[in-house]
Amino acid sequence: xxxxxxxxxxxxxxxxxxxxxxxxxxxxxxxxxxxxxxxxxxxxxxxxxxxxxxxxxxxxxxxxxxxxxxxxxxxxxxxxxxxxxxxxxxxxxxxxxxxxxxxxxxxxxxxxxxxxxxxxxxxxxxxxxxxxxxxxxxxxxxxxxxxxxxxxxxxxxxxxxxxxxxxxxxxxxxxxxxxxxxxxxxxxxxxxxxxxxxxxxxxxxxxxxxxxxxxxxxxxxxxxxxxxxxxxxxxxxxxxxxxxxxxxxxxxxxxxxxxxxxxxxxxxxxxxxxxxxxxxxxxxxxxxxxxxxxxxxxxx
Amino acid sequence: xxxxxxxxxxxxxxxxxxxxxxxxxxxxxxxxxxxxxxxxxxxxxxxxxxxxxxxxxxxxxxxxxxxxxxxxxxxxxxxxxxxxxxxxxxxxxxxxxxxxxxxxxxxxxxxxxxxxxxxxxxxxxxxxxxxxxxxxxxxxxxxxxxxxxxxxxxxxxxxxxxxxxxxxxxxxxxxxxxxxxxxxxxxxxxxxxxxxxxxxxxxxxxxxxxxxxxxxxxxxxxxxxxxxxxxx
Ligand SMILES: Nc1ncnc2c1ncn2[C@@H]1O[C@H](COP(=O)(O)OP(=O)(O)OP(=O)(O)O)[C@@H](O)[C@H]1O
Ligand SMILES: [Mg+2]
Numbered sequence: 161x162x163x164x165x166x167x168x169x170x171x172x173x174x175x176x177x178x179x180x181x182x183x184x185x186x187x188x189x190x191x192x193x194x195x196x197x198x199x200x201x202x203x204x205x206x207x208x209x210x211x212x213x214x215x216x217x218x219x220x221x222x223x224x225x226x227x228x229x230x231x232x233x234x235x236x237x238x239x240x241x242x243x244x245x246x247x248x249x250x251x252x253x254x255x256x257x258x259x260x261x262x263x264x265x266x267x268x269x270x271x272x273x274x275x276x277x278x279x280x281x282x283x284x285x286x287x288x289x290x291x292x293x294x295x296x297x298x299x300x301x302x303x304x305x306x307x308x309x310x311x312x313x314x315x316x317x318x319x320x321x322x323x324x325x326x327x328x329x330x331x332x333x334x335x336x337x338x339x340x341x342x343x344x345x346x347x348x349x350x351x352x353x354x355x356x357x358x359x360x361x362x363x364x365x366x367x368x369x370x371x372x373x374x375x376x377x378x379x380x381x382x383x384x385x386x387x388x389x390x391x392x393x394x395x396x397x398x399x400x401x402x403x404x405x406x407x408x409x410x411x412x413x414x415x416x417x418x419x420x421x422x423x424x425x426x427x428x429x430x431x432x433x434x435x436x437x438x439x440x441x442x443x444x445x446x447x448x449x450x451x452x453x454x455x456x457x458x459x460x
Numbered sequence: 461x462x463x464x465x466x467x468x469x470x471x472x473x474x475x476x477x478x479x480x481x482x483x484x485x486x487x488x489x490x491x492x493x494x495x496x497x498x499x500x501x502x503x504x505x506x507x508x509x510x511x512x513x514x515x516x517x518x519x520x521x522x523x524x525x526x527x528x529x530x531x532x533x534x535x536x537x538x539x540x541x542x543x544x545x546x547x548x549x550x551x552x553x554x555x556x557x558x559x560x561x562x563x564x565x566x567x568x569x570x571x572x573x574x575x576x577x578x579x580x581x582x583x584x585x586x587x588x589x590x591x592x593x594x595x596x597x598x599x600x601x602x603x604x605x606x607x608x609x610x611x612x613x614x615x616x617x618x619x620x621x622x623x624x625x626x627x628x629x630x631x632x633x634x635x636x637x638x639x640x641x642x643x644x645x646x647x648x649x650x651x652x653x654x655x656x657x658x659x660x661x662x663x664x665x666x667x668x669x670x671x672x673x674x675x676x677x678x679x680x681x682x683x684x685x686x687x688x689x690x691x692x
Binding site: 162361364365371375 | 511537540541545551552553554555564565567568569570572573612616
């Protein structure tokens with residue numbers, strides 16, 4: 161296909177978009193709506209991810225050391241712990257610090273606590289955080305296997321259940337987006353099919369005159385891309401406006417989770433929406449054209 | 461040089477209808493040939509085979525040196541562009557002007573704009589439509605629309621012009637004018653094949669007549685006339 165043909169395609173495309181202005185508006189609106197819903201779910205998934213990560217980063221595994229472990233052995237353990245896969249951060253907590261922490265929690269001074277207990281019952285320990293929630297259990301297991309570690313403890317069933325739930329919410333969001341993608345391609349294809357059907361005789365004439373299939377396709381394809389791009393721009397603007405408004409109104413109410421600000425992740429979503437709009441538009445027009453371009457599939 | 465050659469060509473449609481039955485013929489370059497026969501005789505089918513819109517069920521078709529059975533996709537496009545097609549119902553693009561309709565046939569071959577600007581007025585002159593270049597098909601008479609279709613068919617200088625009942629929708633006066641155009645085109649060397657059942661035109665032109673009946677050639681004679689089938 162030569163370059164000069166493309167300037168013709170653009171003229172053809174813009175003419176056909178203007179001539180079928182109602183169909184054009186309907187297609188743009190459909191694409192915009194689809195992309196907006198996809199965008200909303202992407203933002204929800206983004207927020208859930210952040211929420212999950214916030215929680216994950218707070219889960220700590222406590223590795224209690226055996227009593228009367230020599231100080232050198234205890235401090236040497238940090239290297240072995242760091243070598244375990246999935247370990248993010250390691251902090252040593254001496255038995256004195258542990259007692260002080262406990263005293264703070266009980267709102268007493270360490271001295272009074274010590275005197276009422278007689279002796280410090282708490283062992284030295286390492287506070288270990290994992291890279292992700294999935295790593296927590298295996299890391300704890302490996303910690304317990306280490307020489308010098310008496311026991312490794314972390315969270316409880318509630319935390320486990322929360323992680324499980326978050327995982328399913330994420331899967332659900334992805335599945336929903338996939339479903340919407342398929343649904344919107346079908347809707348756009350149907351929309352464009354109506355336009356193409358009204359031009360069926362034109363397409364047949366183009367073939368008689370010796371136009372190649374791609375020569376016929378390009379103007380439709382470009383028209384689809386333009387509609388997709390417009391739909392994408394509208395959806396991005398809507399999403400941006402709606403989300404900034406949402407943050408303004410609700411971030412003070414939703415105290416238990418901090419909302420994602422409009423950041424780089426958002427620009428990926430916006431970029432994806434525009435790109436996807438263009439793909440959606442062109443895929444829709446190509447799909448609906450193929451019916452008429454198949455060899456020997458037409459009657460006079 | 462042979463332009464069109466058919467050997468034992470049969471065409472059976474998917475519904476079992478046998479439209480052509482062992483047809484053989486040869487047409488030389490520069491000939492003017494009428495394809496005649498009653499409705500359903502197989503004229504349009506033969507034209508569809510030549511344009512390779514349909515493939516023959518049996519037999520061998522060679523057009524302009526190309527064996528249509530073995531033709532490849534890319535070559536098929538070239539084959540179609542080497543033929544100009546005209547139909548009874550004109551088949552113009554309704555939203556394009558006369559000029560744009562004719563130019564479109566050049567654009568699809570990715571011609572230079574300069575060449576298009578030069579060639580389209582030339583060919584509109586040939587069919588006598590220079591003053592209608594800016595009109596839309598809906599603003600033209602049937603005869604004028606058909607001449608636009610002929611201009612479009614000829615604009616790429618095809619080796620063969622094929623017309624399927626081009627005068628079918630025209631009154632006698634317009635039909636006669638159209639035949640004048642076809643004759644001029646043929647005089648300049650283009651091979652013309654025209655399917656028709658317009659008896660008076662065939663009789664008047666005294667060109668080669670190939671008569672089809674139920675898919676078979678029953679008559680093929682130089683300078684023949686339509687009326688003579690009655691004698692067969
Ligand atoms: N696409 C098709 N599918 C099935 N049968 C067909 C098809 N096209 C034509 N036929 C049949 O093939 C036979 C020849 O048809 P064709 O159109 O070639 O005749 P024709 O000579 O052009 O007739 P007319 O003068 O009416 O145009 C007819 O019996 C017709 O019904
Ligand atoms: Mg016919």
